[in-house]
Amino acid sequence: MIKKMLLFAFLVFGSATMLAQTIITGTVKDAKTGETLPGANIKVERKAVGTNTDFDGKFTLNVSDVPPFVLEISVLGYKTEKVEVKKNNQNIAVLLSENETFLDEIIVSASRTPERIMESPVTVERLDARAIKNTSSPSFYDGLENLKGVDINSNSLTFKSVNTRGFATFANERFMQLVDGMDNSAPGLNFAVGNLLGISELDVKSVEILPGASSALYGANAFNGIMFMRSKSAFDDQGVSFSLKSGITSQKAAGDNEFKDLNIRMAYVFSNYFAAKATLSYLKGTDWYATDYRDEVDASSTSHFNNTAYNGLNVYGDEVGTILDFDAISGAPVGTFGATRVTRTGYTDTDFMNNEAKSVKFGASLNYRPLGDDRVEVIFNSKFGTGNTIYQGQNRYNIKNFTLAQHRLEVKGKNFFVRAYTTAEDAGDSYDTRFAAINVNRMWSTDSNWFTEYAGAYLGAAASFGVPGMNHDAARAFADRARLSPGSPEFNAAKEIVVNDPNLLTGAKFQDQTKLYHGDANLNLRDYINFAEIQIGGSMREYRLNSQGTIFTDYDGPISYTEAGAYIQGQKRMLDDRLKVTASARYDKAINFKGNVSPRISLSYAVGEDKRHNFRASLQTGFRNPTAQDQYIGLDAGSGILVGTAPDNIERYRSLPYELGINPALAGYINAVAGTTIGATQVLTGDMAYNNSWTVSSLQAFAASRNPADLKKSNIDFVAPEYVTAYDIGYRGVLAGVTIDINAYYNKYEDFIASKNAAAPLYGNVNFSDAVDLGPATGGAQGITPLALIAVANGDYKGIAFDSNSDSDISSYGLGIGLSKKVMNGFDLGFNYSFAKFEEAGGTDPDFEAGFNTPEHKIKVQFGKTDLFENFGFNVNYRWQDEFLWQSSFYDGMVDARSVVDAQINYTIPSLSSVIKLGGANLGGKEYFSAPGVGATGSQFYLSWTIGN
Structure with missing residues (x-):
């Protein structure tokens, strides 16, 4: 039955x-x-x-x-x-029908709702899958540099930071990157990982860039621009795709080196309800070598020859120096031999960078549509990446086996989404190359021993060894006689010990397992409210800093802090849909700072019978909360100490013990007379650094004048959020077959976050309230002297960089012009020009540096055709930018003007669903620098084969 x-x-x-x-x-x-x-x-x-x-x-x-x-x-x-x-x-x-221009393409980032670029109320730049296919750059990420107003600064082959409208850094804290709504920044190290651990090129659906302030919709860090990278849908973009790219990088310093880039994407729909997607990417190559050996003070010097105080830009360990008073050492009368600053012999960047660029990325998602269609979709997505790269901040860091993991759960529909994700980073085996060199040096000879041998040899004490006296080169050679030779087994063994030791007194490794937890939601009320399109939403974020005291002041355990915000936006179309008015406002509150409201209003108006001319104007505001490092860093970078200025961080900070240069006998005398406790070492506390320090400029003035009255006490406020008010006008349209996109902007900044430098004596008060009579100890050579001046004379002081807010009047303004047209029966010709300028005045801090770091003029030209003849296409890009000043904690210097040509030819094989591409970047071969201290960017040539994309 x-x-x-x-x-x-x-x-x-x-x-x-x-x-x-x-x-x-x-x-x-x-x-x-x-x-x-x-x-x-x-x-x-x-x-x-x-x-x-x-x-x-x-x-x-x-x-x-x-x-x-x-x-x-x-x-x-x-x-x-x-x-x-x-x-x-x-x-x-x-x-x-083919889209007449890119202005017909649909975007979602400008207003959090689908709209044509033509109708966008703000400036938008876009790169879609078709543009990625046609880009002449080695990767889609490199291709972003061809967009109007977009800058890319290259740390290395795999670490490139995108920026718009100035104030660029390699960490780029003022510019936000989102991948499917997830912040793509490492939460502790504070840099956007970009193409190192980001999205697979085969999975990119589109990239949208909003230059300028976007805080009204996207929160605290959408300050100077925001980039949205959207991946392809597991439901809508099915099948298997594969790409293999191989070629060489060519640089004078590094030679010709092979690189490989492999990508696989698989998406399968099991039913109307279930789908899944997985991606895998692998890249390996050789990074650009950094070989800028100019002295940081005297750029004409590139070695210790005739420069005993040489401190090379890409040489580390030579920061360690002291003033050798040969008269005092020898007991000779003052002026007999004199005094000279001498630095130790350092190691080059390439001695401590393995220069292996590597990136491995894996992503997977499970997608569920409970109603059997796209009205509601549940997505669980996990991404994992690991790799090697180079990062330049205060120092240059060898990022080795760095990992980043993200997990996202999202429910979305036509009019809403609710999303939660977590980001976890692990610094892996990364280390600071400056401390690596310093401490390898100290393994074979302590600083005290090395300088003693140098001074003795100079004064003739090593004559019996055939070392001539009064000869600095001979004295250095004698002190360096046991120096570990780079690449030798002894050097490699010492290096291995140092780079795996997180104690910066003896090692160079930095540890970080910081996590971020984020949730956000958005609801569009268009199905419930008719008079306008209303959206509401909000977000919450928690940071858990965990560097075990090596980067942050989390000596006793992780540091947690939170941020939250909510927003509302209304959009109304009027006058036969020609006028669109968009108004929004957002309120944000971080646990360490007062709340802030960010409003935005924009107007766009379409002119012409077919509405093909669109004029727009917007007033936007943005704000940026201080980063985790701005608030909680506590790091001795060798060349200076970085201390975050959250109030509780100042209370917590304690340095490692510093060896004092003061003569022990003199210290004993001072202790006996003044009741002080000056010993062989001293710990610098946050209170000492913050409340008992001078401005660096006044210390420099004192060094020249020897007048104590030139020394001025530093006055540094706790760091607070910075603000920008942005005015933007523009036009998009088509005239005589030419697509035109023009915009102009003006930004006004308040409480601009910047580094303020101070110098703190390791003993003594900067107001000179404590002084001793040194006459009995110096035979009357010195009288009553403040202890702080004694500290300066003996080199017992430290430079500190605090993140604080400038009172300078800072503004920036610029212009962007983009033109494109079909010429000569179907060839694509594009041209864009960008102008950017900033002004700063009225500040009271002479040490303030704005770090605009952006060329004033940029020109970019594109020429190509997707179907030159059957299945064959090509594309050429040309970029020029003028010279500009780069300011950073690593080095201030000019970046030369440059011209770069990229080109590619491609052939499509329809029967195999394949595209073969042959291309090259920087075909002219003239190497250029993104910033002082980085490796020079050479040429890159590649051949790629893509199937099924």
């Missing part, structure tokens, strides 16, 4: 299934040329069921849906068409 019932059920449901089968056939063609379009996507509206056209532009689709229903037909670069299916076995012919 049961068998008969099962057989009956099978026949009933099987018959129902067969009856429900609907077959649609058809052809998809270009509406203008009549040519068939292979690879067009055909799918049931709001469902994942679909197929693609074959090489002849034909398709057959079998679905279980019963007519009537709607098909969506789309292909990249064409307008999507919808066709109603009214019966089974229907044959349809579809003509797709």
Whole structure:
């Protein structure tokens, strides 16, 4: 009986299934040329069921849906068409019209709702999958530099920071990167990992960049610009894709080196309810060598020859120096031999950088549509990346086996999303190259021993060893006689010990396992409110800093702090949809700072019968909360100490013990007379550094004048958020076949966050309230002297960099012009020009540096054609920028003007769904620097094969 019932059920449901089968056939063609379009996507509206056209532009689709229903037909670069299916076995012919210009493309970032770029109320730059295919750059991330107003600063082959509208750094705290809504920054180290551990090139659906303030919708750190990278859908972009790219990088210092870049993407739809996606990327190559050996003070000097105090830019360990008073050492009368500053012999950047660029990225998502269509989708997504790169901040860091993991759970629908994710970073085996060199030096000879031997040899004490006296080169050679030779087994063994030791007195490793927890939500009320499109939303974030005291002051355990915000936006269309008014406001509160409101209002107006001329104007505000490092860093970087200025951080900070240079006998005398406790070492506390220090400029003035009255006490406020008010006007449209996009902006900053430098004596008060009579100890050579001046004379002081807020009046302004046109029967010609300038005045801090770090003029030109002849295309990009001043804690210096040409040719093999591309970056071969101290960027040549993308 049961068998008969099962057989009956099978026949009933099987018959129902067969009856429900609907077959649609058809052809998809270009509406203008009549040519068939292979690879067009055909799918049931709001469902994942679909197929693609074959090489002849034909398709057959079998679905279980019963007519009537709607098909969506789309292909990249064409307008999507919808066709109603009214019966089974229907044959349809579809003509797709090509987007006339990029202004017809749809974006979502500007207003958190879909709209054409033409209608956007603010400036937007965009790169889609078609542009990625045609880019002449080695990767889509490099290709962003060809967009109007976009700068890319290269730390290394795999670490490049995107920036807009000035104030660039390699960490780029003022510019936010989001991948599918997740912040792509390392929460503790404070830099955006970008293409090192970001999104796979095969999975990129689009990249949208909003230059300028965006805090009204996106919160605290959307201050100077924001970049949205969106990945392809597991439901809508099915199949397997593969790409292999191989080639060479060429640089004078590093030679020619092979690199490989492999990407795999797989997406599969199990049913209308379930889909999954996975991506894997692997890149390996050789990084650009950094070989800028100019002295940081005297740029004409590149070694210790005739420069005993040499401190090379890409040489480390030579920061360790002292003033050798040969008269005092020898007991000779003052002026006999004199005094000279001498630094230790350092090691080069390449001695401590392995220069292996590597990136491994894996991502996977599970997608569930509980209603069987796109009305609601649940996404669980995990991303994991690890790699090696180079990062230049206060020092240069060898980032080795760095890892970043992100996990996201999101529920989204047509009008809402709710998202939560976590980010966890691990510094892995990363280390500071400056401390690596300093401490390898100290392993074979302590500083005290090395300087003693140098002084003795100079004064003739090593004459019996054949070392001539009064010869600095000979004295250095004698003190260096046991120096570890780079690459030797002894050097490698010492290096291995140092780079795995997190104690900066003896090692160089930095540890960090910081985590971030973030949640945000958005609801569009357009289905409930008719008079305008209203959106509401909010976010919350928690940081848990965990460097075990090596970066932050988390000596006793992780430091936690939170930020939260909420926003509302209204958008109203009027005057026959020609006028669009958008107004929004956001309130944010961080635990360490007062709350802040960020409003934005924008207007756009379409002119012309076909609304092809759009004028826009916006007033936006932005703010930036101080970063984790601004607030809680406590790091001795060798060349200076970095201390965050959150109030509780000042209370917590304690340095490692510093060896004092004061003569022990003199220290003993001072202790006996003044009741002090000056010993062989001294710990610098946050209170000492913050409340008992001078400005660096006044210390420099004192060094020149020897007048104590020139010394001025530092006055540094606790760091607070910075603010910007941004005015933006623009025009987008088409005139005589030329697509035009013009914008101009003016930004006014308040409480600009910047580093303020101070110098703290390791003993004595900077107000000179404590002094001793040194006459009995010096035979009357000195009288009553403040202890702080004694500290300075003996080199017993430390430079400290605090993050605080400037009272300077800072503004920036600029202009962007973008033009594009089809010329000579289908060739694409594009041109854009950017102008950027900043002004600073009225500040009371002579040590303030704004760090605009942006060229004043930039020109970019593009020329190419996707179908020069059948299946063959090419593209050429040219970029020029003028020289500019780069200011950073690492080094201040000019960056030369440069011209760069990138080019590629590509061949499509439709039968294999493949594209072969041959290209090169910086074809002229003239190497250039993104900033002083980084490796010079050379040329890169590649051959790639992409299947199924």
